[in-house]
Amino acid sequence: MSREYTRDTAAEGVQNALRFLEGRWKLTILFHLFGGKVLRFSELERAIPGVSQKMLIQQLRQMETDGIVRRVVHHQVPPKVEYGLTDWGQALCPALDALLKWAELREEAPAPAEA
Numbered sequence: 038m039s040r041e042y043t044r045d046t047a048a049e050g051v052q053n054a055l056r057f058l059e060g061r062w063k064l065t066i067l068f069h070l071f072g073g074k075v076l077r078f079s080e081l082e083r084a085i086p087g088v089s090q091k092m093l094i095q096q097l098r099q100m101e102t103d104g105i106v107r108r109v110v111h112h113q114v115p116p117k118v119e120y121g122l123t124d125w126g127q128a129l130c131p132a133l134d135a136l137l138k139w140a141e142l143r144e145e146a147p148a149p150a151e152a
Contacts, residue, residue, distance in 0.1 A: 057103050062088050062096045064133070067122070070106070071130050075121040105129070 042050065058064060062085060069076060069084050076084070082093055097120060100106040105126035111117040122129075 057100075057105060060096050060099065062092060063100060066093075066096060066100065066106070067126070067129060067133070070120065070122045071127065073121070073127070075109075075119045078118050078120065081120060100126070 058067075065085050065088075066081065069081060078093070078097075081097075082088065082090060085093065088096075097106060097108070101108050104123055106120055107123050107126075109119045109121070111119070
């Protein structure tokens with residue numbers, strides 16, 4: 038389903054999309070889960086130095102609520118909780134890859150001339 042956008046509706050749509058990614062650790066979490074990886078909470082915590090347990094829980098819950106991350110609870114002792122991306126979350130990979138390549142262009146560009 039393709040929509041017709043005006044400049045204003047396109048800007049609003051991108052702004053709304055970026056709101057899903059707001060948060061200090063969300064992009065880092067995404068990159069750890071891309072490619073179909075499923076990680077336990079403790080694995081994510083070890084993989085992301087500097088994140089507090091509380092903040093990681095908050096970011097994962099927000100991403101789960103937004104439909105980007107899925108949480109799977111295995112009822113066993115001790116409890117096992119795993120996180121992976123939903124199909125919609127995995128679909129972010131090409132968009133973020135394109136954004137990364139766009140940012141690299143800035144690094145490669147010559148410095149602007151001073152006025």
